[in-house]
Amino acid sequence: SSHQTYRGYIDNHIKPNIGKIPPEKLTSLELQKLYKKLLTNGRIERVESKGQPKGLSPKTVRNIHQIIASAMKLAKEQRLIVADPTEGCALPKLEHREMKTLPVEQLSSFLREAKDSGVFEMYYVELATGLRRGELLGLKWEDIDLEKGNLRVKRQIARIDGKVVEAPLKTKNAYRTLPLAEDTIAVLKQQKKKTGSSPWVFPSPTGGPISPDSVLHMLHWVLKRAGLPKVRFHDLRHTFATLALQNGVDIKTVSGMLGHFSAGFTLDTYAHVTTAAQKEAAKTMEKVLTAAL
Known part of the structure; x- marks a missing residue:
């Protein structure tokens, strides 16, 4: 899907604007003009983009x-x-978007509704592991060792050219083995009973892999029924990371579990969480030092 996105950028924006300029004649000024144009009027006219900037x-x-x-x-x-x-080249500043997560006090309502809707196991495993949506849907029973209590992330499910297909993972860091807590193992054993002979941990009604879109629709349905605000599937991954960091798991461990390229990237993504933790650390040190006076 990343490859398709890049191909789209090249075909829709790069080639039409600077494709005819020989590389040795391309200047920074030309590029700055292109970026300005894209920022103000770059969106391709499509039915689905109507009403967007x-x-x-x-x-x-x-x-x-x-x-x-x-x-x-x-x-x-x-x-x-x-x-x-x-x-x-001067690049446009990134807009700071507030990260959405499911607060702890909303988790019980969400999981209760997920249970009533018959999709509890999928969303529980997601919140316990922080997998990317495609990685979660790409899990096969052969990847899970319920005795040793671990899970290997080896593939993802993606929608490419309208078809639901198995695809390699995003980066080499995404290939990883995660430990499973006892509660998660119990939930997976429960799921194993439901899936019958399907090789997939979370199969579609036909026994094959689930479409990523279906999982998102189901998530919105569960949230609506629970009376909770709409979040993206990726926000469940953010919820996992935020809760882990807030409860004392170190950044390097969280980064490895998320399959991030580096701990620096994780630190940048969750700076708001770590800043709050640093403030708590400062208060703790203040107590220790004040007591020593």
């Missing part, structure tokens, strides 16, 4: 810059160009 988001423009920068870096290494025009 006409400009692309700063994040999308930065992604487009990254693709051009990769190409220019290679061109410079191969001595096709002397200077890299992407160096020194």
Whole structure:
């Protein structure tokens, strides 16, 4: 899906705007003009984008810059160009979006409703592991060792060109083994009884893998019935990480469990959580030092 997204950026935005400029003639000024144009009027007219802002988001423009920068870096290494025009480009500032999570006090309502809707096991395992949606749907029973209490993340389920398919994971760090707590093992044993002979941990009614869209619709249905605000599936992953950090799990461990590229990325993503923890640490130290006086 990442490959498809990049292909779309190239075909819809890069080629039509700067595709005819020879690499050695491409300047930083030309790129800055392109980024400004994309920010104000870059969105492709489609039925599903009606009513949305006409400009692309700063994040999308930065992604487009990254693709051009990769190409220019290679061109410079191969001595096709002397200077890299992407160096020194001013990029749009990222908008800070407030991260949504399910607060602890809402978890019992959510899980109770999930149980009534027959999808408790899936959402419990998600909140206990923080897997990406595709990774959760890609789990097979062969990946789970209920005796040793661990789970191997080896593949994902994605919708590509309208088809639900097995796909490799996002990065090499995404291939990982996670420990399972006793409660999660009990929930998985319960799920095993429900799935019959299907190799998938969370199969569709036909026995194959579930479509990522169906899982999202089901999540919104459960939230609505529980009287809770709408969140994305990815926000359940944020809920796992936030609760782990708030309850004393160190950033390196959380980063490894999430399958992030680096602990630095995890730290940036959950800075608001770690800042609160640092304030608590400062107060703790104050108590210790005051007592020592």
